[in-house]
Amino acid sequence: MNEGAPAFQGETLFGPDPGSAPLGWYRAPERGDIFASAGEDMSRLWREVASSLGQLGDGDLARMQSYLDRNVEDLGLAFRLTGDERERPWPLGPMPVLIGADEWDRLEAGLIQRAELLEHVVDDIYGEQKLINDGHLPAALASGSPNFARRMVGLRPPGGYHLRIYAVDLARGPTGEWRVLSDRTRLPTGIGYALENRLALIRSTGGLLASIGARRITEFFEALRFGIAEDCARADPRIGLLTPGRFNQSYPEQAHLARHLGFSLVEGRDLTVRDGRLYVRTVAGLKRIDGLWRWINTGDIDPMAFDQHSQIGVAGLVDACRSGQLSVANWPGAGVVESRAMSAFLPRLAKVVTGGPLMLPNAATWWCGQKAERDIALSRFDGLVFASAFRGSVPGIPEGSTRIGADMDPQAREEIMQGLARRPMDYVAQELVETSTTPSIVDGRFEPRRFTLRCFLARGPNGQWVAMPGGFARISKQGHLRTALMERDDFSADLCIVDESHGTRTVRPPDLDPPPVRRGGGQLPSQAADNLFWLGRYGERLHQTARIVRILVENSDGPVGRSALPESLTTADRLAALLRQWSAAPAAPADEDHPSPHDMAIAALTDNSLSGSIPSLIEKARQIALLLRDRLSRDSWRAVHRSLPAVDAMDSDSLIDACDAVVAQTAAITQLVSDNMGRTAAWRFYDMGIATERASMMLQAVQAIVPGSASAEDLTALLDLIDGTALYRSRYLTIPFIAPVLDMVLLDPAEPRGLAHQARRLVDHLSALPDLREDGLPEEPLRLAQMLNAKIAGMEADKLTGPVLDGLRDDLGALAATIGRRYFLQPDAPASRESGGLLA
Amino acid sequence: MSDTRETVTYRVEHKTDLSYATPVAQARFNIRLKPYAWPGQEISEQQLVLTPQPASAVDEDGPYLINTTRIQFEQPLTELSVTSQFTMAITPPAPPTTAMTIADVREMAAASRDLSILSPAPYLFASRIAGLDPAIADWAAPLLPPDRSIVEAANALTHAVHEKIAYQSGSSTSRTPPGEAFAAGRGVCQDQSHVMIAALRAHSIPAAYISGYLNTRPPPGQEKLVGADAMHAWVAVWCGEDGWVTFDPTNDRLTDSDHVTVGMGRDFGDVSPIDGVFVGSTVQNLSYAVDVRRVD
DSSP states (O other): OOTTSOSSTTOSSSOOOTTSOGGGGOOOOSSOOTTTTOOHHHHHHHHHHHHHHHHHTTTOHHHHHHHHHHHHHHTTOEEOOTTOSSOEEOOBOSSOEEEEHHHHHHHHHHHHHHHHHHHHHHHHHTTTOHHHHTTSSOHHHHHTSTTOOGGGTTOOOTTSOSOSEEEEEEEEOTTSOEEEEEEESSOOTTHHHHHHHHHHHHHHHTTHHHHTTBOOSHHHHHHHHHHHHHTSSSSSOOEEEEOOOTTSTTHHHHHHHHHHHTOEEEOGGGEEEETTEEEEEETTEEEEOOEEEEOSOGGGSOTTTSOTTOSSSOTTHHHHHHTTOOEEESOTTGGGGGSTTHHHHHHHHHHHHHSSOOSSOBOOEEETTSHHHHHHHHHTGGGEEEEETTSSOBTTBOTTOEEEGGGOOHHHHHHHHHHHHHOGGGEEEEEOOOOOEEEEEETTEEEEEEEEEEEEEEEOGGGOEEEOSOOEEEEESSSOOOSSSOOTTOEEEEEEEEOTTOOOOOOOOOOOOOOOOOOSOOOOBHHHHHHHHHHHHHHHHHHHHHHHHHHHHHHOSSOTTOOSSGGGOOHHHHHHHHHHHTTSSOOOOSSSOOOOHHHHHHHHHHOTTSTTSHHHHHHHHHHHHHHTTTTSOHHHHHHHHOOOOOOOTTOHHHHHHHHHHHHHHHHHHHHHHHHHSOSSHHHHHHHHHHHHHHHHHHHHHHHHHOSSOOOHHHHHHHHHHTTOHHHHHHHHSSOOOHHHHHIIIIIOTTOTTSHHHHHHHHHHHHHHSOOOOSSSOOOHHHHHHHHHHHHHHTOOGGGOOHHHHHHHHHHHHHHHHHHHHHHSOOSOOEEEEOOTTSBO | OOOSOOOEEEEEEEEEEEEEEEEEEEEEEEEOOSOOOOTTEEEEEEEEEEESOOSEEEEEEOSSBOEEEEEEOSSOEEEEEEEEEEEEEEOOOOOOOOOOBHHHHHHHHHTOOOOSTTSSGGGSSOOSSSOOOHHHHHHHGGGOOTTSBHHHHHHHHHHHHHHHSEEOTTSOOTTOOHHHHHHHTEEOHHHHHHHHHHHHHHTTOOEEEEEEEEOSSOOTTSOOOTTTTSBEEEEEEEOGGGOEEEEETTTTEEOOTTEEEEEEESSHHHHOSEEEEEESOOOEEEEEEEEEEEOO
16 A cells, blocks of 8 residues: 555655654555555554554654653563673564454464364373374474473373463464464463563553553453462462573563562472472471462473473472372473474374364474475475474574575585484474564654564463463564564564454453452562562661761761871771771772772772672662562662762762762662562561661671770761761750760660661561461570560660670671571572492 | 303392481482393392481382482481392393384384384484584494494494593593593593484484493403493494394493393483482582392
8 A cells, every 4th residue: 555655754844743644654565564454444443543652752653662661661671682691671662563353353263273282282292192103293293392301291280281371473474364483382481571561551552552442461361360270279379480580581571470460489499399299488487389380491390300400490399290289380391392393293183183274374384304294395495494393403503593495505505404314303394484564663653564473372260261362563673583582673562452343352351259358468488588688688788888988978088097096096987997897998908098088988889899889789789679579569679770870089079969869769769668568578578687787787887986985076977877966966965975875876776777776676577477386485586686685675875895795796697697597598509419420 | 241142140239328528408319220121131139228218219110211219308318328239130132133224214213103212202312411413423424324224334333432432431420411522532331322322313313321230240261341340331222123222332242141221211311320409518428339240
């Protein structure tokens, strides 16, 4: 269409008006564009969405993109490309791909048929192997898959379903026909992004999606959740999302899903198997896990059953599967059917199993392990795409990619020919699937871009397959979509299923009984407790370090350490010593050339190599926050990631500004985290972290600033640390003296930043935590906290000598260590050993 | 060396002692020392003695041709002693007679309708340790042309591996990839077997790893075989209509009544005699003694 449209859109004199028809400028390719070939009703919806996006951006589509980018960032949506160390923001375009209800119904029926067929094949491979014995599927198709787990043969899942969640990539050809490009039965990567894309789009476009009648996808996630729960042995199951950990490419996605679905985000080391049952280590002891959504490969789930060297699995997990006490989605080994080679057999298997053809064909595929098929592949070499039959790299084709016969240089051709001669069963040839285009916003205007879709299916209650009425489109700037992963410059778009007549239809919500009302956040996994405790500690350490640096900058005008006699140490000297003790400032040089307080402050604010400097502490806090992604509210998450103002070394004011910012930001984070967290064990551990760190730093500050004698200036600095200067003045009407100041910072329980208050806080929290003892006596951490609290309550300010302070520090250290031993995971990761040396 | 097909009976005793510098917690082990039913082998008086007694011990079959005893300790462990004893009567296999070529074997394996543990399909593909190595594939190519007889080719490859990888005890670990041993030109029986397996699989010939023992006390006047003081490893090659035929690259010959088979898998990882996980230090002492005595 658009034969007569101007060739250069956006270059007319005035540009498109707000509310005009931006798709009117769209220049679609000759064949197959999804918008250009849409029927009248659908075409109207496309234009409606396009013009609404234009209006939302006040006539500027690029502005719409930046609104959306901000929402993506707010949602914390991120991902990594292979090789990335840091996460990058998830690229999402504002223009969704629209599919009408009739077309979707046909697609959905085809997808469900395929899901059922794949289930049948997996069930056969791990069951009676009739399809194999009857010659419908070569045995090598199973054994060749890296996801085939022989150990799972004969080991049926409790509900009977190997597949619960299934993702599939689809391409739309130039004549509008759909083809399956690949199946994902191992990991439905992208399902979390589909959810978040929708959230981000709704936030940026207000009622737009509702106004065009886009189907909601939330019911799909409900169905998925209840489907997993249904297979669990207990009626009120505890379900975990088993993640490989935060270094995994899709960790942010996993954390989002866990939070959205109310599953615990767990790693292998959080879990243990006893007597065929799976347990999570929590602060209330071991608690049973009934269901797992696993995001790690079968080969890594159990070092006793598969790879002994797996560090991310759970020893004995397969025993728990065998005992029928654990539901796992997808069942271990289910990935066996996602090989490319399987597509060569599915058309025939569909006939054998369902009696009819595939309703939704896959790309025509020839498995080169068979002579007749290999001959076809060789005779049509130039016109076909060559790929690894079982994923993984093969000679001539790097992992994850494919090669078109005609595009190969002689060397690549030679490599593939040799590979085909030596190991033909490792290759498939596939027809070239041409993808059609969709209107995408690029540089503020609509441009045709090639796309593929990723769709998701899950079994809801009663095992019925439900397709997510949505998904995401992967849109390529390069125009080639031959790899499975997002590549640089690719972006995603939401997929909306719309009813042409604007009626609204949704996945029918499952029929559910209301749950019994209950309170509390379930049992807190030990590892989460550990991370929360340390998030509290690092936040507080940051806060106090920034306060000290600020006092140091404000309080001094000469170099540190000039005086020879300890009695005449300046306040700056003492503060500098404290920063050094915390590794926030460089060690004192041996020569006479002492660093100025200014230099020390710059180091504390900028030097990454100092483990206690402000940037190092921020990095540590962020790393821990990553592990708590499923527990922190979005606002807290954003606060943790907000960057600091730049520090100008030449400008003292900028140093003070930076300190102010850290002090304000850490206070804000503490406030946000505390305010948004239920008063559950999670909050208690976070707050205990703060209290422990505050107590410890306060004692250290007193010891550094008051060694024997202290000037009024020193004591004022100390009062500044607890924000107590004004209170002191109102209480005493004189300059600071040692005993009254120490009473305020250490002994007065009413002083919220003082030591006594922290001891009380620890007692309160520890008394409220679950108690594992059956004899009614307090557990060790509580006993030690009570002792510390009583000791402080019985102290007098004028008798606080050095040894007494040392004693308090030892007590506090012992208490922190005991909390760690009792509530957190043991630091030893399970070690594996090998039996080398047994062999000749 | 005995070339006749008379039955020979052995008493085998294999003792392993493990100790840890500090007690280890939650220890679980897979012990794979009980011989699997293997053609021509008759086992009797088999027992596995464990000290201390584990909290649980479960016997399992598979997932390859291997018996696994899974043990678990609830108390911290500082020492573990594992003794495996059995009597084995061995009738050596008949020599292979098939005239099939490598091409025949390859097509037959790829088309196999059998996924069981004795079928060729599971052993046709790269496995965790015995991966496909381009250097080994290229080196073996002249020995394994498609039109060559499978038995002749396997014999030639056995000899070539024997020449290429010098036996040198202690030169590798149980995780040494075959490519590394191949590049170094030395290794133990395990490396020689893995290299041979990698070479065969690179040319679509199903090949499996066998763990077992050798007769440690040869008849007077004969030299002790290499690898007789510990567990030994050799290679099973799938020869089409003749099924699995076993070759010992360490001693450059077909296996015979000197070879006591324990199990077969895709590589060492599937049949490793003892492995496991625990929480604690890995510092340990490991000592073992193998005695294979003729008792007939």
